[in-house]
Amino acid sequence: MAEPIEPETERLHLRQWLPADREPFAALNADPRVMAFLPSRLTRTESDALADRCQHLIQQQGWGLWATTLKTSDQFIGFVGLHRPSPQLPCSPCVEIGWRLAFDYWGQGLATEAARAALQVGFIDLNLPEIVSFTALGNRRSRAVMERLAMVESGTFAHPHLPEDSPLRMHCLYRLPRPA
Numbered sequence: 259m260a261e262p263i264e265p266e267t268e269r270l271h272l273r274q275w276l277p278a279d280r281e282p283f284a285a286l287n288a289d290p291r292v293m294a295f296l297p298s299r300l301t302r303t304e305s306d307a308l309a310d311r312c313q314h315l316i317q318q319q320g321w322g323l324w325a326t327t328l329k330t331s332d333q334f335i336g337f338v339g340l341h342r343p344s345p346q347l348p349c350s351p352c353v354e355i356g357w358r359l360a361f362d363y364w365g366q367g368l369a370t371e372a373a374r375a376a377l378q379v380g381f382i383d384l385n386l387p388e389i390v391s392f393t394a395l396g397n398r399r400s401r402a403v404m405e406r407l408a409m410v411e412s413g414t415f416a417h418p419h420l421p422e423d424s425p426l427r428m429h430c431l432y433r434l435p436r437p438a
């Protein structure tokens with residue numbers, strides 16, 4: 259068990275998950291616009307299981323994929339944070355930064371704002387030497403967040419957990435070293 263690190267930004271809280279997050283999280287995981295570059299939309303059960311895993315990892319480590327809320331209203335908008343991906347990925351062992359926001363909150367700079375706070379945790383609190391990110395080649399919005407964070411495009415790889423004929427299989431990898 260670890261005391262959770264819960265970063266804040268000008269507009270956002272990144273915090274441990276609460277039971278009330280489950281419903282809006284399931285709604286965004288069922289939205290085809292949000293899930294367009296992920297393998298499949300999630301059922302309520304799958305979405306709850308993912309929220310449980312995020313909550314458990316924050317409980318264990320103090321950091322992870324944080325439930326992200328608007329400061330003005332406490333509205334849950336999705337997750338942003340840090341995660342150790344599958345050991346089968348070519349970049350592993352590594353820590354990735356990731357994001358998934360409800361469609362209504364796109365286009366306001368919220369993912370980038372939250373991601374900057376997550377990077378601070380990774381580089382300052384966790385003293386990581388590098389943070390990576392990856393996504394399906396066609397995921398322009400996610401790549402744009404990586405580029406706004408000054409992450410460096412570092413090649414492509416076939417995602418080992420996606421079928422060979424999946425149009426999402428080819429991924430691009432971005433890397434960001436700890437600032438000197």
Ligand SMILES: CC(C)(COP(=O)(O)OP(=O)(O)OC[C@H]1O[C@@H](n2cnc3c(N)ncnc32)[C@H](O)[C@@H]1OP(=O)(O)O)[C@@H](O)C(=O)NCCC(=O)NCCS
Nearest residue numbers: 292295357358359364365366367368369370392393399400
């Ligand atoms: C990836 C994702 C989080 C990006 O969201 P986003 O809204 O495009 O990114 P940001 O929150 O950083 O917002 C950037 C946009 O807000 C605009 N913006 C408005 N106000 C802004 C502000 N104050 N600061 C910065 N940007 C601002 C920017 O101009 C930019 O607009 P544009 O996309 O029209 O160029 C979102 O598309 C998503 O959740 N996708 C589904 C999940 C997913 O694919 N995750 C990655 C899987 S690997």
